[in-house]
Amino acid sequence: MLEEILSSGQGWQQALELAAQERLPSGATLFLGSGSSYFLAQVAAILARKRGQRALALPSGEVMLDPKAAGSWDWVVGFSRSGRTSELIGAVEALGLPAWLLTTTQEGPKRELFQRVVLLDRAAEEAIVQTRSFSSALVYLLKVLGVDGALDHLPERLSQGMGAIQEAVEGFPRGERYFLLGVGPAWGVAQEAALKLTETALVEAQAFHSLEFRHGPKSRVDEGAVVFLLKSHLLEKPLAEELAGLGARVLELPGSEADLPLSLVHLQLFAHRLARERGLDPDRPRHLTYAVQL
Known part of the structure; x- marks a missing residue:
């Protein structure tokens, strides 16, 4: 955990590079995650709304259990460090909407559910708790959803x-x-x-x-x-x-x-x-x- 925190910069640099290449979907977007990834979804939804986009964050498990309660959306953006979180995969499968995944791993089940996978593999971790992966995803979201060049350094x-x-x-x-x-x-x-x-x-x-x-x-x-x-x-x-x-x-x-x-x-x-x-x-x-x- 300590080594991964201290080396967070490598994940941040990759996050900035990826964010400079493309934007997240601009339509009405539902952001999903579980645990730490749900908090990333909340950050993403707030940033998206600030730029005028219709957006909401929900726990993946809630949507998996009752997809109709999620409402109507154009896109789903899911967060999962491992890419294997059952609740997220179940929610995306149940919704049947175009979906993006932000993860740190190349491999994972049912990747065909996602039209686009944003891979922050320089932020991958061995420790159980998320540190470098979360902060790198945070940097990506701050950059891709509209924060100015102050992030570049x-x-x-x-x-x-x-x-x-x-x-x-x-x-x-x-x-x-x-x-x-x-x-x-x-x-x-x-x-x-x-x-x-x-x-x-x-x-x-x-x-x-x-x-x-x-x-x-x-x-x-x-x-x-x-x-x-x-x-x-x-x-x-x-x-x-x-x-x-x-x-x-x-x-x-x-x-x-x-x-x-x-x-x-x-x-x-x-x-x-x-x-x-x-x-x-x-x-x-x-x-x-x-x-x-x-």
Whole structure:
């Protein structure tokens, strides 16, 4: 896991190259994924809507179980690191729509279901938890769905700044519970970061849309809470001040689209460090497998 996080730049470079070659379908698009891949689908749907496209993200399993509930779409774009996720394959098969797949593997069952396979094989992983594959797919989506040239130097920014990132992570506060907050695309990344902390370090970690946090979850804030805020909007500043006033240790990370992959690397490294501190093997979290096949 650690080696894969540290080498994320190679996947990011490939993602930028692929995104420069073509665009995702421009029609009404349903984005599907499971687990981390569902959070990628959420990011994709938000970015697509921002550019005026009709788009929705749903868990693959929900669509597999009830394809009629998905509604009417022109295209399906599915995310699966392994390309073998049963729920995604079942959903695409049930919908019978033109489909794209974003994956890291050349081989996989029923590839004939997909008109186009976007292969991020430089982001392929051996660890069970997704790190390099997720951040590389994130870079691809940010680029292909309209973020400007600010992304083009991301691999260099990562390699040149990795030492500073690792040093910063060493100083991240520890707590009894962790909250990850964000809006827009940062909301999907916050969910992924919470999952990394949960599955890797087995700590209590939850993600919330920043402006939803006051609507109930705030009651859990005290001196034992650590809040990571992927800040991208002015309205999040008073929230950070309010939570700090309630005793939480609040750490702000850049939540703008061009900075999100770098902020995610901070949180991936933190999950790895916490797992080691707790005597856990971050490469093989208990009860989990590389790919879910029903």
